[in-house]
Amino acid sequence: MSDEIATSQGPSAVVSARGVVKRYGRTVALSGLDAEIGTGITGLLGSNGAGKTTFLSLILGLRSRDEGQLLVLGEDPASSGLPIRARIGYAPEHHDLPSELPAADFVRHLAEVHLLPRRAAVQRANDALWLVGLGEERFRSVGAMSTGQRQRVKLAAAIAHDPELVLLDEPTDGLDPVQRTEMLDLIRRVGTEFGMHIVISSHHLEEVERICDAVVIVEGGVVAHSGTLADLRRGPEGFLVEVDEQAEELAALLRERGHELTLENGVLLFAGADGDHDAVRDAVADLGVGLRRLAPRGRTLEDVYMGTEV
Amino acid sequence: MSSEQGARLFGLGYRGYEGARREPRWAMLTIGAFTVRRVLGLGRPARHKVLPAITLAIAYVPALVSVGVAVLLEDLPVGDLITYGEYMFFIGSALALFSALIAPEALCPDRRSGLLGLYLAGPLDRNRYLLAKAAAVLAVMLLITLGPLLFMFAAFVAAGHGPSLGETPELLLQILIVGVVAALGYAALSLAVSSLTTRRAAAAVGVVLLLFVPVIVARSAIESTGAPDTLDLLSFPFVISELSYRVFDEFHYEGASIEELSTWAIAAGAAAWIVAGALVCWLRYRRTEGYR
Numbered sequence: 001m002s003d004e005i006a007t008s009q010g011p012s013a014v015v016s017a018r019g020v021v022k023r024y025g026r027t028v029a030l031s032g033l034d035a036e037i038g039t040g041i042t043g044l045l046g047s048n049g050a051g052k053t054t055f056l057s058l059i060l061g062l063r064s065r066d067e068g069q070l071l072v073l074g075e076d077p078a079s080s081g082l083p084i085r086a087r088i089g090y091a092p093e094h095h096d097l098p099s100e101l102p103a104a105d106f107v108r109h110l111a112e113v114h115l116l117p118r119r120a121a122v123q124r125a126n127d128a129l130w131l132v133g134l135g136e137e138r139f140r141s142v143g144a145m146s147t148g149q150r151q152r153v154k155l156a157a158a159i160a161h162d163p164e165l166v167l168l169d170e171p172t173d174g175l176d177p178v179q180r181t182e183m184l185d186l187i188r189r190v191g192t193e194f195g196m197h198i199v200i201s202s203h204h205l206e207e208v209e210r211i212c213d214a215v216v217i218v219e220g221g222v223v224a225h226s227g228t229l230a231d232l233r234r235g236p237e238g239f240l241v242e243v244d245e246q247a248e249e250l251a252a253l254l255r256e257r258g259h260e261l262t263l264e265n266g267v268l269l270f271a272g273a274d275g276d277h278d279a280v281r282d283a284v285a286d287l288g289v290g291l292r293r294l295a296p297r298g299r300t301l302e303d304v305y306m307g308t309e310v
Numbered sequence: 311m312s313s314e315q316g317a318r319l320f321g322l323g324y325r326g327y328e329g330a331r332r333e334p335r336w337a338m339l340t341i342g343a344f345t346v347r348r349v350l351g352l353g354r355p356a357r358h359k360v361l362p363a364i365t366l367a368i369a370y371v372p373a374l375v376s377v378g379v380a381v382l383l384e385d386l387p388v389g390d391l392i393t394y395g396e397y398m399f400f401i402g403s404a405l406a407l408f409s410a411l412i413a414p415e416a417l418c419p420d421r422r423s424g425l426l427g428l429y430l431a432g433p434l435d436r437n438r439y440l441l442a443k444a445a446a447v448l449a450v451m452l453l454i455t456l457g458p459l460l461f462m463f464a465a466f467v468a469a470g471h472g473p474s475l476g477e478t479p480e481l482l483l484q485i486l487i488v489g490v491v492a493a494l495g496y497a498a499l500s501l502a503v504s505s506l507t508t509r510r511a512a513a514a515v516g517v518v519l520l521l522f523v524p525v526i527v528a529r530s531a532i533e534s535t536g537a538p539d540t541l542d543l544l545s546f547p548f549v550i551s552e553l554s555y556r557v558f559d560e561f562h563y564e565g566a567s568i569e570e571l572s573t574w575a576i577a578a579g580a581a582a583w584i585v586a587g588a589l590v591c592w593l594r595y596r597r598t599e600g601y602r
Contacts, residue, residue, distance in 0.1 A: 060431050082334045082433045090431035096424040100354065112340040113432045115332040124327060157428070162327035167431075195326060 043208030089158035099143025345446035414513035498587025543579035
């Protein structure tokens with residue numbers, strides 16, 4: 001069953017899904033999801049109920065799929081759930097953690113559960129807590145920590161056993177802007193310096209855009225878009241122009257002067273060469289209108305997510 | 311202090327782990343040992359040690375007193391010493407206290423705090439998790455059941471009040487059977503109730519109700535409506551107590567209708583309680599959403 005997907009799986013694929021279907025009674029959570037998650041940091045985007053959580057649970061082998069094929073780190077989580085989960089670190093979305101346990105004990109305990117010998121677990125729990133900036137707080141009980149510190153504890157617990165793949169579910173939830181920036185920098189560092197592949201499930205486009213190498217956007221139980229950020233952002237050649245007023249007059253003037261362009265929703269879209277920039281400058285000056293925006297055509301992640309394109 | 315104030319101590323030599331990793335069964339052992347420490351209050355604030363200490367005191371102090379009396383009064387007739395069957399009253403009391411107030415600590419907080427989800431995201435599945443938890447609770451209960459009985463046995467033998475050499479294996483086997491069955495029964499009951507709620511207090515109330523309400527109901531039904539004696543098998547403490555007397559082959563008469571039942575019927579009743587408790591717990595966790 002998995003041979004077919006194994007042969008089609010790219011050499012750098014960490015997770016490969018083909019036609020994955022998951023139903024809860026009559027509700028279809030995933031309806032033929034195809035996705036390939038590569039190395040590095042990947043953002044798993046989608047609205048509530050899109051199927052992100054279900055997909056993560058299938059990756060962890062905590063639920064069984066109804067149809068399709070799935071390989072995680074080269075193995076099928078449905079049949080090799082235990083060994084795969086030993087190689088995965090997971091930080092859940094919720095902040096409820098055993099409140100009376102000191103952070104060091106909590107992280108060490110989970111490292112032992114992930115099969116590290118006691119001495120190594122103690123050492124690595126301390127290392128991980130230092131890494132996330134809680135070295136001096138590691139003997140404080142988790143219940144006495146702020147939301148930001150708990151998020152860091154969860155990250156430390158997810159990476160302490162040195163997993164190959166780390167799944168982070170809304171890792172910046174509940175953080176203020178400064179903490180959010182620090183957490184994103186930390187995740188980026190873990191993903192780039194320590195050889196762990198990271199999948200971040202998030203609602204926040206700007207966060208994903210900021211630290212991820214690739215994105216999988218899930219909507220309605222299927223993958224709406226996926227690819228590297230560079231590929232997804234890549235739009236048509238050319239540039240666009242926005243002016244304060246008289247967009248139609250400006251378009252007409254430029255056409256008269258022999259330039260090819262289209263006008264969409266008040267935005268002038270040029271497919272052409274750099275020489276058009278000078279023509280736009282001159283035409284804008286001739287009409288005396290304000291130039292609001294002159295930029296290369298392309299897409300933001302939001303454009304991709306919302307299905308808009310300029 | 312270190313993180314919130316802007317000081318950074320990153321880069322202190324964090325590196326990949328290339329050492330040996332254990333087999334998946336170690337995850338169960340880790341959780342089992344962790345659970346034993348938690349229920350006994352080890353490594354926790356003093357308030358968490360109070361109830362375990364009281365429980366162990368109820369189980370062991372009468373044994374110490376009995377042994378002390380036996381040693382001090384060497385001429386005391388063997389018949390005047392507390393019997394193993396009679397001693398099950400103290401053990402039963404300690405087990406009831408433990409199963410109601412302490413054992414729920416094994417399961418309830420894991421679901422309440424989300425730790426269950428983190429466990430199941432590791433090299434564990436529900437069955438292994440439950441097995442580790444059940445083994446931990448059972449281990450502490452065996453400490454309550456077997457510990458005092460074996461201590462009494464050893465002390466009585468040393469004081470010259472013990473059984474003859476030929477009777478020793480049989481008595482040891484009887485202690486083992488009673489200790490294991492009582493521990494299994496109370497563990498199954500407590501885990502079953504704990505599996506139904508995330509709150510320890512609710513579990514405690516549930517266990518108390520399950521221990522005592524059927525006793526009252528069964529007794530009332532038998533005495534007032536002439537219901538069959540087998541209804542007394544719903545009274546879990548009676549079942550364990552009566553089975554202990556039967557296994558130790560001790561005669562007693564308290565006028566309870568369960569005394570009219572055959573030993574096999576009582577053994578079947580105890581087995582039914584154990585199986586039912588285990589089944590409830592297993593079914594509950596089979597449907598529990600560990601991932602969140």
